[in-house]
Amino acid sequence: MTTDANTKPIANPLIVLREEFDDWAILFDPDTGDASAINPVSVFIYKHLDGEHTVPDIVAKLRKECEDVPDSADADVQEFIQQLLDKGYAGYKKQL
Numbered sequence: 106m107t108t109d110a111n112t113k114p115i116a117n118p119l120i121v122l123r124e125e126f127d128d129w130a131i132l133f134d135p136d137t138g139d140a141s142a143i144n145p146v147s148v149f150i151y152k153h154l155d156g157e158h159t160v161p162d163i164v165a166k167l168r169k170e171c172e173d174v175p176d177s178a179d180a181d182v183q184e185f186i187q188q189l190l191d192k193g194y195a196g197y198k199k200q201l
Contacts, residue, residue, distance in 0.1 A: 112197060114186050115156035120194045122151060132194055139192070146171065150182055151189070156198040160186060 116122075121133040128145040143151065149170065153163045164182050168174045175181070189195035 110159060110161055113156050113159055114154045114190065114195050115198050116151060116154040116189075116195050117193060122148070124148065134192075134194070141192070141194075147185060150185060151195075154186070154189070154195050 119134070119136065121135060122130055123133060124130045128148065130143050130148045130151075131140050132143060132151070133140045146167070149167060150163055153166060158166070160183055161179070164179050167178060167182065186195060
């Protein structure tokens with residue numbers, strides 16, 4: 106499933122986010138042993154994958170909190186979230 110303007114992605118609760126001293130972080134999947142390093146902006150995005158924010162919401166927060174956000178931020182955030190979805194590091198809340 107891909108994201109669109111109305112979907113609200115959520116971080117997989119089984120994935121471990123380990124923040125390092127330099128604001129970078131590691132996403133670790135204990136089931137597979139896979140790990141991915143993410144930069145501070147990616148950490149910001151990942152922390153907003155709470156099932157309450159759409160991709161446009163996250164981009165708006167990013168633009169508010171960070172300086173010099175490029176025009177490509179919408180596509181960049183979408184691409185990063187899609188990569189998380191593809192790896193199983195994120196998904197969607199089940200709608201009842």
